[in-house]
Amino acid sequence: MRSTLRSCAVVALGAAAALSLGLGSATADPNLLDNGSADPAGFLPDSDDLVGTGSDTIQFVTDALARGHNASNPTVRLASFDATNPTTGLPGGNITIRPGVDIARPNGSGAGITTLTNNTSVDFARSSRPSNGSNAEDLLAFIPFAQDGLSYIIDDASLVPTNLTAADLKDIYTCQLPGFDAKLPQASSGTRSFFLQQIGVTEAQIATAVAAGCVDDTVQEHNPNAVDGDPFALAPFSAARYESNPPDPTNPPANIVTLASGVDSGAFKATRNVYHVIRESAVGTAKFDSVFGPDGYICAQFAAAAGNKIEGFVGIGAACGIPDDDR
Structure with missing residues (x-):
């Protein structure tokens, strides 16, 4: 579990996390707001946190959901890295997804899914498309949350x-x-x-x-x-x-x-439905279901949203949180 000392320390790092850790120009997006300014509740993800990358389409709504989740669930935080740099708006470059772990910034659903498949330091991908039916994607669960x-x-x-x-x-x-x-x-x-x-x-x-x-x-x-x-x-x-x-x-x-x-x-x-994608082996575990599952945080936010809508995305009711291959 995260120690209180370490939790306070990473918040204090703020937008300067990459520089303080000697990681060059890499940017930890959970330290930044969507306009690229420093997030006062920013952090560098650790081993307890859920790290995701991928789709440009849903990056901002996932950012908003992550900030709300993290405010009330400080032990397992959502860390969603945008498809483009929040400061410059440009694609490319590296991101520091955990202390000492740098990767090229995935830009788009396919890139996020590939990163999830190949990198165990990543826990989920954002996707604006369903599974393509490939052998690699058969090992993943595509969990719809909005339309x-x-x-x-x-x-x-x-x-x-x-x-x-x-x-x-x-x-x-x-x-x-x-x-x-x-x-x-x-x-x-x-x-x-x-x-x-x-x-x-x-x-x-x-x-x-x-x-x-x-x-x-x-x-x-x-x-x-x-x-x-x-x-x-x-x-x-x-x-x-x-x-x-x-x-x-x-x-x-x-x-x-x-x-x-x-x-x-x-x-x-x-x-079209939009998705958070996790490994099939993670489905049914408390850590993932509490966020992505039908009774998890994300589905609850859409159920409670005015007009069942968040940042233009429309809730999908009972289908929320149930992987495509389970319906």
Whole structure:
């Protein structure tokens, strides 16, 4: 168990934890708020804590849940490391996930799941997609906790139609319908894989489209700058992230770009569950169930939330906390 002395010491480290420990420029995200400023309740995770990485889509809602959980559960804390650096907003770089343990920052659901699979110092992954059915992911439990919507964003002064269907988007993202600046998140993105599945496009087709110059698949997901100021650009975008922007609550993406499904009922729109992913062997253990299980902290917060909604994500009722393969 954590000693009182050690608990006080790590809080005192604050945002300077990496420097104090001689770990160079690595950043411990639980020391920071979503806007990159120092969190007065910040800490460097230890062996008692649950460390997670992964999805950009749900990083902020998991951050919020972690802070609430940690305020009342100081023994086993949630430490969620964002897909991008909270201070700079940029992907890449290293993170210090426990004393003396540095890893490359995972950016996206796939990267977080891979890290969970390969690194025993990581306890969970954030994911905006379900399991892909691979042998590696069969050893993991995908635990849904909320629902999100997915459509596409365009510039506020865009020439892109607001009623594009899945079939239209398939044509655009396979170069069959020219005249668009089609954007797609980075390769490890769960939003990317879910979006492509919904419009019926394979990664092989995207590779061909990228080579032909009609798709840019290198943009950071849920960054409205990908289309802002470009009247021909479009990109898939989370409905929850569109209405909520914790780093700058007064300036959500809704103030910058347009979500097509929000203005046109004919626009492509899909719904998806979002997940916390843990090892199958951890399911049923008190440490994990008290956080991720159906009677755990996270499901309780959605059940109690006004409108059953937290930061744009909608609760899923009795399905919350029950792994996909158990339903």
